[in-house]
Amino acid sequence: MVVSQQNSETGVTQIVVTGNKSMSWRANVLLAASLGAVSAIFGGGIALFGFWLVLPFAGLEFLLVVYCLSVAYRKLGFTEVISLEEAFVIVESGYRHPDNRVELSRHWARLEFDNPSSLFEVGTLVIRAGNRSLEVGHLLNKEDKIKLHRELQLELGMDSSTLRLMS
Numbered sequence: 001m002v003v004s005q006q007n008s009e010t011g012v013t014q015i016v017v018t019g020n021k022s023m024s025w026r027a028n029v030l031l032a033a034s035l036g037a038v039s040a041i042f043g044g045g046i047a048l049f050g051f052w053l054v055l056p057f058a059g060l061e062f063l064l065v066v067y068c069l070s071v072a073y074r075k076l077g078f079t080e081v082i083s084l085e086e087a088f089v090i091v092e093s094g095y096r097h098p099d100n101r102v103e104l105s106r107h108w109a110r111l112e113f114d115n116p117s118s119l120f121e122v123g124t125l126v127i128r129a130g131n132r133s134l135e136v137g138h139l140l141n142k143e144d145k146i147k148l149h150r151e152l153q154l155e156l157g158m159d160s161s162t163l164r165l166m167s
Contacts, residue, residue: 002140002148013084013155017148019076019139028069036062080136084155089127091134104129109156113149125149 001020006013023031043058074095081098083090089109092098108129115123122142126135137148 002137002144002151004151011086015082015084015148015151015155017080017082017137017140019078020141020144021073021076025073028073032062032066032069035065076139078139082136082152089129089156091127091136102132102134104132104134106156111149111152111156115146115149125152127152 001018003016003018004013005016039058039062043054046054077095078093079095080091080093083092084106087106089104089106091100091102091104093100104127106129110128112126112128112133113123114125119142122140122145124135125137125145125148126133128134136152137145140148
């Protein structure tokens with residue numbers, strides 16, 4: 001998800017890039033609980049017929065589902081904030097607070113966008129300034145990555161002739 005906002009007082013534009021969380025944490029817990037209940041009912045029914053060894057595997061299956069849902073939810077909590085100031089492009093990224101901060105000179109900043117024709121590839125969007133480069137929007141789907149590319153292109157004042165498309 002890409003959200004752009006501009007501070008009218010300072011003139012700084014911030015673009016917030018986050019993963020698309022289609023379900024809240026509460027919805028994930030309800031999904032895991034319902035899958036666990038179904039697994040317990042079927043496992044218990046099968047155990048009543050003498051196949052008691054099914055129960056530990058049903059429990060392990062439930063724990064694996066909970067673990068996978070929590071890992072996916074945590075990874076989608078990654079956020080990038082791209083601040084476009086007068087002299088710098090500042091990219092801060094992290095999960096709950098900024099863990100990484102990169103400052104690039106706005107004057108030297110160039111975009112490189114690999115937009116593949118395949119429906120199954122999302123491409124890469126890189127901001128380069130001098131010898132430094134930084135990939136942004138790695139959690140985004142193809143449509144959101146194109147939107148981010150257009151936002152950055154507009155804010156950095158670039159037209160299509162100043163962009164280098166990777167092939």
